[in-house]
C-alpha cells in the first residue's frame with residue numbers, strides 16, 4: 362500500500378530523517394514514538410508532502426508521491442489528511458464551516474470566497490460530526506469548544522476529504538487524559554470501521570501500546586524499532602528513548618517496570634475499543 366524507500370531529510374548539516382525505509386502492506390493503526398528531535402514530525406510532513414524530502418522515495422499504490430507537483434501534489438495531500446497537536450482550526454469560524462474546509466481542495470476559488478457549500482457537503486459534515494459525538498457543537502465557533510472537541514473537529518475536517526490515511530502529529534499532546542482517550546478512541550474507530558490507515562506520532566509509550574497494531578521507534582532520524590506493541594520491552598524502550606539517566610518517565614509516562622508485566626498489549630488495546 363505505502364512504501365517508504367530510504368527517505369531522508371537534511372537541514373544543513375543536521376540529518377533529521379536518515380534513510381528511513383518502511384513498508385505498510387495494509388491499513389493499520391501505527392504509532393511512531395521517539396525522543397524529542399528524533400524526526401517524527403519531519404517524517405510525517407514528508408509523507409504528506411508538506412516538506413520535500415532531500416533523498417528517497419514515497420510510493421503509494423504504485424505512484425511515486427515524492428515526484429508529484431501542483432494539483433497532483435494537492436490531490437495527494439487530501440488522500441493523506443493531516444491533523445496536528447494544535448488542531449489548526451479557524452478559531453472564529455463556526456464548527457461546520459471548519460469541517461467544510463476539508464473540501465477546499467476540490468472547490469473553486471469563487472465558491473470558497475463566498476462561502477458557498479453544496480447542501481450535500483453540509484449534510485455530510487454534520488453526519489461526520491455526529492459520528493464523532495459533537496453534532497450539537499456544529500453552529501458554535503471553534504474557539505468556544507474544549508481542546509478535545511476541537512481535535513474531533515479537526516478529525517471531522519480530515520474525514521471530509523475521505524482520505525486513505527490520516528497522519529496525526531501528536532494529536533493528544535495538548536489534551537487532558539479524558540479528552541486524549543476520546544480522541545484516540547475516535548482515531549481507532551475510524552481505522553477499524555472505515556479501514557483507513559492511521560499513522561500517529563505519539564509522545565507517550567502507553568498510548569502507542571494501547572491503541573496501535575504496530576509501533577515504530579525512531580532515534581536520531583533512524584528507525585530503531587518496528588514491531589508489535591507487545592515486543593516493546595524495557596530494553597527496547599530504553600534504546601528508542603536513549604538509555605539510562607536520560608530516560609524520562611514523564612516524557613513517556615510509562616512505568617518501565619510495568620512493561621514486562623503486560624506482555625499482551627494488543628489484547629489490551631482490543632478490549633479497550
Ligand SMILES: Nc1ncnc2c1ncn2[C@@H]1O[C@H](COP(=O)(O)OP(=O)(O)OP(=O)(O)O)[C@@H](O)[C@H]1O
Nearest residue numbers: 372375376377395396397398399400401402403404
Ligand atoms: N524547519 C527546520 N529547520 C531546521 N531544522 C529542523 C526543522 N524542522 C526540524 N528540524 C530539526 O530536525 C530534527 C527532527 O525534528 P522533528 O521536529 O522532526 O522531531 P520530532 O521527533 O517531531 O520531535 P518532537 O517530539 O519534539 O516533536 C531536529 O533536530 C530539529 O531541530
Ligand SMILES: [Mg+2]
Nearest residue numbers: 401402403562
Ligand atoms: Mg514533532
